[in-house]
Amino acid sequence: MNTGLRRSTGAYAGIPFWIYxxxxxxxxxxxxxxxxxxARVNWANFVPLxxxxxxxxxxGLSLRTSAVSTVLCIVLGVPLALxxxxxxxxxxxxLRSFVLLPLVLPPVVGGIALLYTFGRQGLLxxxxxxxxxxxxxxxxxxxxxxxxxxxxxxxxxxEGTLRTTGSRYEAVAATLGAKPATVLRRVTLPLVLPGLxxxxxxxxxxxxxxxxxxxxxxxxxQGVTRTLPLEIYLQRETDADSAVALSLVLVAVAVxxxxxxxxxxxxxxxxxxxxRPVPGERTTAESAAGGDVR
Amino acid sequence: xxxxxxxxxxxxxxxxxxTVGPMETVAVMGPNGAGKxxxxxxxxxxxxxxxxxxxxxxxxxxxxxxxxxxxxxPHHRGTALLAQEPMLFPHLTALENVAFGPRxxxxxxxxxxxxxxxxxxxxxxxxxxSRRPAELSGGQAQRVAVARALAADPGLLLLDEPxxxxxIHAAPLLRRLLxxxxxxxxxxxxxHDVLDALMLADRVVVLENGKISEAGATRDVLQRPKSRxxxxxxxxxxxxxxxxxxxxxxxxxxxxxxLHDPQLDVPHPHIPLPEAATASAAGNGVQERSAAGNxxxxxxxxxxxxxxxxxxxxxxxxxxxxSPRNSFPVTITDLEPHGDQIRVRAGGLSADVTPAASAxxxxxxxxxxxxxxxxxxxxxxxx
Numbered sequence: 001m002n003t004g005l006r007r008s009t010g011a012y013a014g015i016p017f018w019i020y021x022x023x024x025x026x027x028x029x030x031x032x033x034x035x036x037x038x039a040r041v042n043w044a045n046f047v048p049l050x051x052x053x054x055x056x057x058x059x060g061l062s063l064r065t066s067a068v069s070t071v072l073c074i075v076l077g078v079p080l081a082l083x084x085x086x087x088x089x090x091x092x093x094x095l096r097s098f099v100l101l102p103l104v105l106p107p108v109v110g111g112i113a114l115l116y117t118f119g120r121q122g123l124l125x126x127x128x129x130x131x132x133x134x135x136x137x138x139x140x141x142x143x144x145x146x147x148x149x150x151x152x153x154x155x156x157x158x159e160g161t162l163r164t165t166g167s168r169y170e171a172v173a174a175t176l177g178a179k180p181a182t183v184l185r186r187v188t189l190p191l192v193l194p195g196l197x198x199x200x201x202x203x204x205x206x207x208x209x210x211x212x213x214x215x216x217x218x219x220x221x222q223g224v225t226r227t228l229p230l231e232i233y234l235q236r237e238t239d240a241d242s243a244v245a246l247s248l249v250l251v252a253v254a255v256x257x258x259x260x261x262x263x264x265x266x267x268x269x270x271x272x273x274x275x276r277p278v279p280g281e282r283t284t285a286e287s288a289a290g291g292d293v294r
Numbered sequence: 295x296x297x298x299x300x301x302x303x304x305x306x307x308x309x310x311x312x313t314v315g316p317m318e319t320v321a322v323m324g325p326n327g328a329g330k331x332x333x334x335x336x337x338x339x340x341x342x343x344x345x346x347x348x349x350x351x352x353x354x355x356x357x358x359x360x361x362x363x364x365x366x367x368p369h370h371r372g373t374a375l376l377a378q379e380p381m382l383f384p385h386l387t388a389l390e391n392v393a394f395g396p397r398x399x400x401x402x403x404x405x406x407x408x409x410x411x412x413x414x415x416x417x418x419x420x421x422x423x424s425r426r427p428a429e430l431s432g433g434q435a436q437r438v439a440v441a442r443a444l445a446a447d448p449g450l451l452l453l454d455e456p457x458x459x460x461x462i463h464a465a466p467l468l469r470r471l472l473x474x475x476x477x478x479x480x481x482x483x484x485x486h487d488v489l490d491a492l493m494l495a496d497r498v499v500v501l502e503n504g505k506i507s508e509a510g511a512t513r514d515v516l517q518r519p520k521s522r523x524x525x526x527x528x529x530x531x532x533x534x535x536x537x538x539x540x541x542x543x544x545x546x547x548x549x550x551x552x553l554h555d556p557q558l559d560v561p562h563p564h565i566p567l568p569e570a571a572t573a574s575a576a577g578n579g580v581q582e583r584s585a586a587g588n589x590x591x592x593x594x595x596x597x598x599x600x601x602x603x604x605x606x607x608x609x610x611x612x613x614x615x616x617s618p619r620n621s622f623p624v625t626i627t628d629l630e631p632h633g634d635q636i637r638v639r640a641g642g643l644s645a646d647v648t649p650a651a652s653a654x655x656x657x658x659x660x661x662x663x664x665x666x667x668x669x670x671x672x673x674x675x676x677x
Contacts, residue, residue: 169383174368175338175375176446178398183369186394190385 034251041248042241049245057223058231059249065139065227066207069146073203076147077154078196082188084155085162103152110148111216118144118217141218142225146207153206154199161195162188205254297450297480299355301336301346308332308343308504314450316351319481321495321512323488325523329504330484334452337482338375339368350449369398374448378455380439382427388438389414389423395446413441417471433464437471444475451481457490469493488516488527500524518555520599520677522642530601531643534677537598541674550600550620552672597677606671607645609638610664611655620667626659640665 042049049055083089084096102110118135119125128135135141169191173183189196211229218225220234228250236243300311308329314320322330335341337348339355342365348355355371357364374395382391393410401409414420417437427435436456443451456472457465472483473493483494491498491512498515500508500523508521519525525532533550535542541552613621624640631637635646638657645665647657657663 168377169381171338171340171368172375172377172381173383173394173398175340175371175373175448175452176395176398176442177369177372177374178394179367179369182398187383191383193385 037244037247037251040244042245045241046245049242050249052242054222054226054231055242055246055249058226058228058246061139061142061223061226062208062228063253065142065146066204069143069150069207070200070204072143072147073151073154073207074196074200077151077158077199077203078189080151081155081158081162082184085159086167099155100152102149103156107145107149107210107212107214108216111145111213114141114145114148114213114217136217137219137221137225139218139224142214142227145213145217146210149210149213150203150206153202154196157199157202158192158195161192165191201258204257208250208254208257295351297348297350299337299346299348301333301343301348303332303336303341303343303504305344306332306504308336310501310504310506312499312506314480314482316480317478318497319476319479319483319495321491321498322482322484322501323486323491323498323523323527324501324507328501330501331454332504333501334375334454334482334484337371337450338373338452339366339371340375353449372447372449373452374443374446375452375454376439376443376456378458380427380430380432380435382430382435382439382442384427386426387423388419388425388427388430391427391438392442392445394442399446409445410441413445414438416444416475417441431464432460433467436460436464436468440468440471440475449480451476451479453481453483455484455486457485457487491527492516498524518673518675519601525599525601530603531607533600533643535598535600537594537596537674537676539594541669541672542598542600548622550667550672550674551669552600552602552620552674553670555673555675598674599677600672600674602667602672604632604637604644604646605635606667607643608666609645609647609651609655609657610666613664620669620672622665624663624665626657626661626663628659629657638663 050059080099084092084099115136116122117124118128118141120129120134120136122136125134125136135144169187170183173187174180178186209229210227211233214225214227215230215233220226220230226234228246232243232246232250235246295316297312297314299313302309306329310329310333312320312333322333324330332341336343336346337355343356343358345359347357347359347362350372353366353372354364355366355373382388383394386394389407389410391410392413393406396409397403397406411420411423414423417440419434419437419441422430422434422438425434427438430438436459440456453472457468460468469490476483476494483490485491485494495512498508498510498512499506500515500521502521502523508515508519508524515524516528519528519530519532522532522534533542533544535544535548535550538549541550543549610621613623622643624643626638626640628639629636629652630639632646634649636649636652636657638645638647638652640663643665647655655663
C-alpha cells in the first residue's frame with residue numbers, strides 16, 4: 001500500500017514506458033516556472049508586500065468580483081448548457097460556437113467588444129446612459145468582463161456532463177408524475193452536480209486570472225476595477241519583489257480553490273480486470289446500473 | 295374503463311392498435327427491433343407518433359392526425375415505466391426513490407414517505423429504505439424500482455423487460471413478486487421469456503416489423519401459434535402454406551400431410567369467420583359447432599399452418615419413404631445442446647435427436663439430411 005491505492009491493485013495500466021518521460025516534461029513545463037518564481041520571492045519583506053493597502057484592495061476586489069461572476073456564470077450557464085445539451089432548435093450549433101468563442105478569443109478583443117456594447121457610445125451603453133447607469137470603468141464592468149470570459153468554461157463542463165448522463169432518468173421521473181421543473185430540481189441538477197461544481201471552479205479560477213478584457217473594458221482604478229492581475233502587472237514596472245509576492249498569493253488562492261472543489265477525475269466506468277467486486281453478489285449489469293453517472 | 299391505443303410512427307413503420315381492460319396484463323413479445331419499446335414510449339409520452347389516438351379510462355393521452363393535435367405531457371399520463379435497468383435515482387435513498395412519485399403528485403414530505411414505506415413493504419424491501427442505489431444488488435434495486443413505479447399509482451403500468459438485466463437467481467424472485475403485484479392491475483409487459491407471458495399475462499400480443507402479427511389468450515397463442523415467432527416461443531416448428539385436403543402445401547410446392555386440428559378455438563375478433571362457422575356458432579351444441587367450423591375453416595385454399603414439435607422430427611441420411619410420413623431434404627445450419635438432446639437446426643425447422651444418434655449419423659453443420667415427420671404428429675389449422 002505504499003504507492004497509492006490504484007497502484008496497489010496491480011491492475012494493468014496499458015501505458016508504454018516512453019510515455020512517462022514525455023509526461024514528466026509536460027509536468028515540468030507547468031511546475032518549473034512556478035518554482036522559479038517561488039525561488040525569487042523576497043521572504044523577508046513578503047508580509048509587508050502583500051499586506052500593503054493597494055495589494056489588499058486588489059485581492060479583496062478580485063475575490064469579490066470573481067465570486068459574483070461565478071454566480072452569474074451558474075445562473076446564465078446552467079440554462080445555456082441545458083438548451084445546448086437537451087434542447088433542439090434551429091441555430092443550435094451556431095449558438096454553441098458563439099458561446100464558446102470567448103475560449104479562443106484574445107481577452108483584449110473581448111474587452112473591446114464589451115466596450116462597444118456597454119461603453120458610453122456603445123450599443124446598449126447609450127440607452128443605459130439615459131437611465132443614468134454607467135457600466136464601463138466600474139466594478140460592474142469587471143464582473144461583466146470576467147463573466148464573459150469564464151462563462152464558456154461552465155457551459156462546456158456542464159454540457160459534457162449532461163450529455164454523458166443522458167436523459168433516461170428524466171424520462172423515468174416524468175412517467176412517475178414529476179413536472180419538468182421538479183425533474184430539473186430533483187433529478188437533473190443533482191445528477192450533474194459534479195460537472196456543475198467543476199465548471200463553477202473553472203469559471204472562478206478563470207475570473208480570478210482575468211486581465212485583458214478587464215483592463216480594456218474596466219480600466220485600472222485602485223479599489224474599483226484594479227484586480228489582482230492588474231495590480232501585479234502594474235507593480236512589475238516599479239517593484240518586482242511586490243509583483244512576485246502577489247503572484248505567489250494568486251497561485252496559492254488558485255491552488256486552494258482547485259484542490260478543495262475539484263477532486264480529480266471520477267473513478268473509471270468499468271472496474272479493472274481481476275478486481276474484487278464490492279460486498280454481496282453484484283453482477284456487471286447491476287454495477288453498471290448502480291454507477292452514479294453514465 | 296379501458297386503455298385504448300391506435301398509433302402510427304412512419305419512420306419506424308410502426309402501426310399498432312391495442313386495447314387493455316381494467317385489470318388485464320398484456321405481454322408484448324416479438325423479435326428485436328419489432329417496435330416493442332416504441333410502443334411503450336408512445337404510451338408513456340416519450341415519443342410522439344405521427345398519427346393516432348389513445349385514452350386511458352376516459353382521459354385522452356393524445357389525439358394526433360389531420361387537424362387534431364391533442365397531447366398530454368408524460369407527467370400527466372399516469373403511465374409509470376419500469377425499464378430493464380432499475381434506473382433508481384443514484385442520489386436518493388431507496389425510500390426517497392419510492393416516495394418520488396407520491397411527492398411529485400403533491401403529497402407532503404411525511405405522507406410521501408409513508409406511501410414509500412408502504413410500497414417498500416409490499417415488495418419485501420422495507421429493510422432497504424435507507425440504502426443508496428449503489429449499495430443495492432441488482433435484484434434488490436429492481437424490487438425497489440417496482441415499488442417506485444407502483445407508488446406513483448399508475449393507471450397503466452409499463453414494464454420493459456424488467457427481468458432481462460437480472461441474474462438467474464434474482465429473476466424468479468422478481469417474477470413471483472410481479473405476479474403478486476400485477477394481480478388486479480392494468481399492465482403491459484415487454485418480455486422475451488415465454489415464462490413471463492405464462493405467469494404474468496392474460497393475453498399475448500406478438501409484434502413483428504411494427505405490426506401486431508398475432509394476438510390472443512396466452513394459452514391459445516402458445517398451443518396454436520399462427521406466426522413463426524409465436525411457434526418459436528412455444529418451441530414448435532411452424533410451416534405456413536395453403537390448406538389442402540390432407541394438410542398444407544407450402545409456397546414452393548412442398549406438401550405436408552397432417553391431422554386437421556379438430557379443435558376450433560373461440561373465434562378471435564381479429565379473424566373474420568366464414569359464414570358457415572358463424573351460422574353454426576349461433577346454433578347449439580359444441581360438437582356440432584366444431585364439426586361445422588372445421589368444414590368451413592379448413593376449406594382447401596385458405597391460408598394455413600402445419601405445426602409440429604422438434605421431438606417429432608427424425609433425422610435420416612437418405613430419403614425414407616412410407617406413408618403417412620413427411621420427408622424434407624434440408625441442410626443443417628446449426629447443432630446445439632437442448633436439455634439432454636441435441637437440437638438440429640436447418641433453416642427455420644428444428645429436430646431433437648439424442649447425442650448418440652447425432653454421433654452415429656455424424657451430423658455437422660452444412661450436411662444435407664432428411665427431416666422425417668409422422669403425419670400424425672403434425673397439426674394443421676388455418677392461419
